[in-house]
Amino acid sequence: MITIPPYLQKGDTIGLLAPAGFMPFEKIHTCIDVLGDWGYSVALGETVHSHSDTYFSSTDEERCADLQRMLDDDHIKAILCVRGGYGVSRIIDKLSFKNFKKSPKWIIGYSDITVLHAHLYRKHKIASLHAPMAAAFNDEGFMSPYVASLRSALTGETSSFRCEPLQLNRTGEAEGNLVGGNLTLLAHLVGTASDLPTKNKILFIEDVGEYLYNIDRMLLQLKRSGKLKKLAGLVVGGFTDVKDTERPFGATAYEIIQDAVKEYDFPVCYNFPVSHTNENYALKNGLPHKLVVDEAGVRLSEIVEK
Template sequence: MHFKSLFYVLLFMSCTYSKSSKITFKTPQTMASKKYIRPAILQVGDTIAIVAPAGILKSRKKTIEAAQMLLKNWGLVPVLGPHLFSESYHFAGTDAQRLKDLQWALDKPDVKAIWCARGGYGSMRIMDELNFETFKKNPKWLVGYSDVTALHNQLQNLGYETLHAMMPINMEEDAKAITASITSLKAGLFGTLEKHSIEPNKSNRMGSAKGVLTGGNLTLLTAQLGSASQLDTRNKILFIEEIGEYKYHIDRMLQSLKRAGYFDHCNGVIVGDMMDIKANSPAWGTGIEELIMNILDPYDFPVAFGIPAGHKPENRALIFGRSIDLNITKSETIIRF
């Protein structure tokens, strides 16, 4: 091609791309204004599907029965995934069986919410095979935590709200210990969850922030870096929680998020349960709060510790994809939905 002609072609292409860049490339301001689709709040008589996309439910039929009874007491109709109690070594059935159950729940028109029975590991093995076309016509709540983080992030990237909350397996816990978990789960499903008021933590970085709530289990957030389910945290408030890891593992995962830009345009961080932390040998040298704050030191957004959400019995429901107000003062931390 003649150089002069090539120049005009390139000039035309440049102008064309610049005009379309507003659609192709989302700025932080664009992301902040994005409206996430909120599935319909539940009504008495609605159906909830219980499925197991991850770990095995060995000898836990009574646990599931207790979860079914809880839903029935709320006037809801529980239905079980056909392969809920299937076993395939570590998993609740083969990948194909777990995929089939989750797809069934996503597609079933009368199901208004999908309650994942437990975490463990396995959701990432099937998530890329899911088809959300029918779901998009009839959105429903996804409920769970831990390994379910992978599914939360996938649905949030598609533009839907989800509910980070207790799972049926938690019905094995002491009834008194899970009272707040049950209360907030019901409030989340029935649309009455307004706020959480939490006692202050000496490690908090005070301040106020507004943004869409996102996040989940730290291991799962890190595992999704570089994939289609990696989160965009610009103008968002990031929630993290973890269980059973060494401090150096937690540091490495947070450093990975930092290198991926998760904190660069983040509006705030909420730290949930950091429990059963394994002892480092040699010793790490700091507490978990100081470890986290050392990584977040370059940023000026508010940071809240001690939020009762994660793997402890008190696991208060959080609405991912919802724009929240975070207010951290000397006297309390308030998360308002």
């Protein structure tokens, strides 16, 4: 059984913090204002006011303490990570989820926040939101259907998303708990306490800025560790800003993925709107979903258990 944190009500408090990379405070203003317009109060963690001169928003100890305070604060009903980057892996084993398990709340974010999503599912069977972060609200992004999907998810609306068919897709239907996130982090977590279980799951993956050979290497890591063999289905999101070596690798990111799963028979869709771009729907990580891939397109729908 998966624990679903309570959905939010008007007046509830959302905590904002930066558990990994640094983000200038001026890039968070719009997110704060829009959350207020949605009817929520906002509590700011110390890491969003950071004046760090390093890659991280602050030291490991300060980032860990900031997140721990919000995990334990019963007045905070959701935690929105303002950005990812890198850094959650450095603090995940220092966090205590003892109080959080008694009073769970929605953890929101993507990219490096994949570590939190995987850890919550693997260790505690608690659902979370792989969803837009603070930068997605900027430049009128708060009016996009992708940020709107975050608002809908927080209030408990049942999600259902569609995308156009691609020739690469492998048709079929699947049901299972939806899990996943950033490919780099999923490969990085193999063999750790946060290692994501994938058997009979619908796995979603995305990435940004990786070399093609590294995408191939990470998929081989997942394959050799058994993460792809017994999937119910695979949802491939955006692989953006990919790089190649001087001597070309010889395949696109999607062709690399297609080759990695060619021996299996589960449905696979490509170019699903989950990515490091603004096209990034809010997905309820850990909850049951149905995936339909056919000639008409792709449908990924949350299953509400009665």
